[in-house]
Amino acid sequence: MCRTLATFPNTCLERAKEFKTRLGIFLHKSELSSDTGGISKFEWATKHSKERSFSEDVLGWKDSFDFLLNSKNGVAAFHAFLKTEFSExxxxxxxxxxxxxxxxxxxxxxxxxxxxxxxxxxxxxxxxxxxxxxxxxxxxxxxxxxxxxxxxxxxxxxxxxMEKDSYPRFLKSPAYRDLAAQASATSTSASNSSPAEPSHT
The missing domain is CATH 1.10.167.10 (Regulator of G-protein Signalling 4, domain 2)
Structure with missing residues (x-):
């Protein structure tokens, strides 16, 4: 079983990189437009996020395992992570x-x-x-x-x-930590921006 990046076999490391890349693209596209296509199985999750932004959703996954399981995005991300550990x-x-x-x-x-x-x-x-x-x-x-x-x-x-074993490793994984950092930065940027900026026409 793959525990850390240092001990990942090449195939496992490639899967971890793919997971990180796909979720990074997913975050970027979901912030830009919900109509952007071409992000495989993660696309449907974006369109079903109605009450919380994707950034808020990502940051909430660490609050509890129940929160993660109740998030379509969270389930997709956790499944991708479990594939890197061959325990999906x-x-x-x-x-x-x-x-x-x-x-x-x-x-x-x-x-x-x-x-x-x-x-x-x-x-x-x-x-x-x-x-x-x-x-x-x-x-x-x-x-x-x-x-x-x-x-x-x-x-x-x-x-x-899963809650006692895989979930803590998911939260500590470089892929989730990087994604959470991006989500936090995006969320902070959104909250700091003015709701009505002057027009430059």
């Missing part, structure tokens, strides 16, 4: 559980429950999350009569793992 399956599982809870069809619920279990929970699953044996067995038992809460224990443990 934890967040993907958490997000899959959130979507799972919205299903109302019993047939679809059962089908989706087995799909999530096979992808994230069973031993040697393609995106196996780090949970204990008891939680894995409990989740397997819950699938016999799938409900919207059958993944609650596993989701909770995965969330705690």
């Amino acid at each position: 399956e934890n967040l993907e599982f958490w997000l899959a559980c959130e979507e799972f809870k919205k299903i109302r069809s019993a047939t679809k619920l059962a089908s989706r429950a087995h799909h999530i279990f096979d992808e994230y929970i069973r031993s040697e699953a393609p995106k196996e999350v780090n949970i204990d044996h008891e939680t894995r067995e409990l989740t397997k038992t819950n699938l016999q009569a799938a409900t919207t809460s059958c993944f609650d224990v596993a989701q909770g443990k995965t969330r705690t793992l």
Whole structure:
């Protein structure tokens, strides 16, 4: 697992640089215009930021893990960071559980429950999350009569793992620190500018 830039393998360092570059471009474009295109999967997040500016959003991610998870921009940034550590399956599982809870069809619920279990929970699953044996067995038992809460224990443990382990490293990462510095400077600049400057026509 990649912990610091000094110990990053080349491929991991490249991913970290890509993350930093993409988010830097995202910040720049979101401040200039919400109509600017061509920033891949981050573009939709900009258009959904209605109550807070992107700069305020970025600075808020360090306030709490809940704040980060409730921010579309934050989730996208955190996912990009987790990819540099090869642990994105934890967040993907958490997000899959959130979507799972919205299903109302019993047939679809059962089908989706087995799909999530096979992808994230069973031993040697393609995106196996780090949970204990008891939680894995409990989740397997819950699938016999799938409900919207059958993944609650596993989701909770995965969330705690991210909050205690990955989240602090995300906040200390050069990519986030640089982005936060840019956001802070942008926010300060905006608050110091006059709301109505004289026209020079």
